[in-house]
Amino acid sequence: MATTPNKAAVATKPAAAKASQQGFVYLPLIAGWLVPGAGHFLLRKWIRGALLAASIFAMFVLGLAMQGKLYTGAQDILDLLGVVGDLGSGLLYVIGRTIGLGAEPVKTTVADYGTKFIVVAGLLNVIAAVDAHNLRTGRKSS
Amino acid sequence: MIHPSHFAAVVIFAVFASTVFGITMRDTPSRMVRYGIYCFTLFVGSAIVLSWVMFFIAR
Numbered sequence: 001m002a003t004t005p006n007k008a009a010v011a012t013k014p015a016a017a018k019a020s021q022q023g024f025v026y027l028p029l030i031a032g033w034l035v036p037g038a039g040h041f042l043l044r045k046w047i048r049g050a051l052l053a054a055s056i057f058a059m060f061v062l063g064l065a066m067q068g069k070l071y072t073g074a075q076d077i078l079d080l081l082g083v084v085g086d087l088g089s090g091l092l093y094v095i096g097r098t099i100g101l102g103a104e105p106v107k108t109t110v111a112d113y114g115t116k117f118i119v120v121a122g123l124l125n126v127i128a129a130v131d132a133h134n135l136r137t138g139r140k141s142s
Numbered sequence: 143m144i145h146p147s148h149f150a151a152v153v154i155f156a157v158f159a160s161t162v163f164g165i166t167m168r169d170t171p172s173r174m175v176r177y178g179i180y181c182f183t184l185f186v187g188s189a190i191v192l193s194w195v196m197f198f199i200a201r
Contacts, residue, residue: 128166
């Protein structure tokens, strides 16, 4: 005997999909870019958000502690790429620039590592923000 | 100010990058953990292998 699909379940699916599209879908993306982990917090992914925030914040702070520099201007193409990477950290970069962190020129190998830590923290934050956006739009299931 | 060794810097970098990769590239917690460990192993393992390669090239 053929089974009929559960009408309630069929009716619920489009409703759930529609509900996931309501509101400003870019909010987790923007929040996650400005504050590491905030996009996942908005989606109630508390543990993931905390792990992402801790990882990105730690990389940024350790980079500064290694006397890494924050890129300030684009004198050449590599500096421009550095600025783009640093900007991925969102408010961390703005706060760092505002209070004058990472302004010293790089003199040691470890300071160069620190500079790369800061850039990679920004790039990882962009990945995390896009992940939050994918969760919000339903492109990523869970 | 901190001055980690080169290897310590690699390990610190690998821990945090692998955490973000694991969470963002997989769907379920168990697969996230497995992928994170996989990335960490590749980060640190490739650094060790490349270090030995450069050591023998320099000799």
